[in-house]
Amino acid sequence: MKFETIKRVILAAIMLPFVFMLFEGVVVIRSSLKQYRDLEKDRQFADVLARGGSIAATEILSEIGATRLYLARPNSSTAADMQRSRVALDRERSAFYASLPSRDTLEEGLAGELSILSLAYSRIVAARSAADRGLYAGSDPGSIYWYAALKQLAVVDALSPRISDPVLLEKSNQLMGILLTYYGERLITGVGTRYLDHGVSARFPVELFIQGKVMLGEGMDHMVFHSTAPIVRDIVAYLGRSGQVKANAITDAILAGSRPTREARNVWATAQSERMAFLQQKMIEAAKDIHETGESLSTRSHIHLTLILSLCAGLLILATLVMLLAARGLRLIDRLTRDREMLVGELRNAAQIDLLTGLYNRRGFEVAASALLTQAEHGSRWISVVLFDLDHFKKVNDAYGHDAGDAVLRHVAGVARENFRSFDLLVRHGGEEFLALLPDSTPDDAAIVAECVRLAIEAAEITLPSGDLLKVTASFGCAGRANDGFNRNFEDLVKRADLALYAAKASGRNCVVSGPTVPLATQEERRKTASGGGFDSRI
Secondary structure, three states: OOHHEEEEHHHHHHHHHHHHHHHHHHHHHHHHHHHHHHHHHHHHHHHHHHHHHHHHHHHHHHHHHHHHHHHHHHHHHHHHHEEEHHHHHHHHHHOOOOOOOOOHOHHHHHHHHHHHHHHHHHHHHHHHHHOOOOOOOOOOOHHHHHHHHHHHHHHHHHHHHHOHHHHHHHHHHHHHHHHHHHHHHHHHHHHHHHHHOOOOOOOOOOOHHHHHHHHHHHHHHHHHHOOHHHHHHHHHHHOOHHHHHHHHHHHHHHHHOOOOOHHHHHHHHHHHHHHHHHHHHHHHHHHHHHHHHHHHHHHHHHHHHHHHHHHHHHHHHHHHHHHHHHHHHHHHHHHHHHHEEEEEEEEHHHHHHHOOOOOEOOOHHHHHHHHHHHHHHOOEEEEEEEEEEEEHHHHHHHHOOOHHHHHHHHHHHHHHHOOOOOOOOOEEEEEOEEEEEEEOOOOHHHHHHHHHOOOHHHHHHEEEOOEEOOOOOOEEEEEEEEEEEEEEHHHHHHHHHHHHHHHHHHHOOHHHHHEEEEOOOOOHHHHHHHHHOOOOOOO
């Protein structure tokens, strides 16, 4: 079996389990995200439900009481109490509406209940204005507040079925049961008290009394059939006390049309007042419990989701690492082969390339120059040499150190490589001295190219390892001769370029000097050169 086939089989064997694990991770994450979103929705609905129940149980009733007290005894104290109750109700109403989901996500039935509730609150605003202007003298605006409270309860009742979490659903049923029980008792108490206060001639409002009894029964059903929580047991136990049982009997007697004695009436009024205070306290406790339960479940769900995401991220990282290691292992043989070839190539290049500047060294230049001259025998009539070195380079080493000197040499080599022609051969001739072989170039052409290189070196700013900026200059010597296939020895060119370089140094440095031109050799000179001459490897 071929190595490539084995590699694919091994990779598949490694990747398939991790692909399956990643797929399972995606499924778990999606499930956890859905559970988290559902629980957040439940928490939001439960929080709104608790806030709405609190408004119906506390703020609306507080404003009813404060308004009635102000209408009975208008003074600065009762007016201030009424104003505080209004501010509290408005604050809770704003918070209630702010915590609701957007209307676009609500069902039509719940949106309709909210619209009716808004209308009921607008009637409260109108009743406030009428009370401030004294238009309620001798009358009671309680029915307006009572209507708003019932509509607030209707919204709470519509929110409860939208909770899917069993714990929050049970607690919302508890709160709804307590709310209905409380309002049933309050309706019975209010209707019964007004009936008894108006004497024998008063007509008994049977419908309202029965409505209170119905609400009371629905509230008890919510609590008894939906929950066995301690708060429900406390309410059932409280209503089973002898005083509360006696008050229930008096309530039934009033509903039957009889008028209790003053003593029985006082017992009934006291028991009803205590019962409503007890139920109101339980409503506050239930609303607080729903809020805390929702926050606790949300926190646990968030932690669970974070753990799931962390676990999946860890599995993904592990899978990635394993696959990377497997791929690296499978590529080891290929890499060893390539590394061996690269090492051989680097060793071969190291024998011909100057490691500091990246230019040819003398050995590499000898091979390249010989090949270039051979190729140029029939196409090039001229060949030139440019020899240049850096001016006062020893001072650079002495002042800044050899690391700085190396940086200068590397930079100058780069500048020379960019400014000589692409087919010119460059060599680090030794130390700070460089040599360039320019095929198909007269000495004048070589001098023009050398001048471009000189200007580029002069203009360059070299950043030293210390961070200092340094400028250097170079002196150039050029020499050329006619190209001749019988004479590949250009030692004379190098010597004449060297003389020209000395002349440049003597002329003040940072300049280009071109040596004399050698004409095309005679036939006799060619034969002598062919029999006794050759390429001087000492360059």
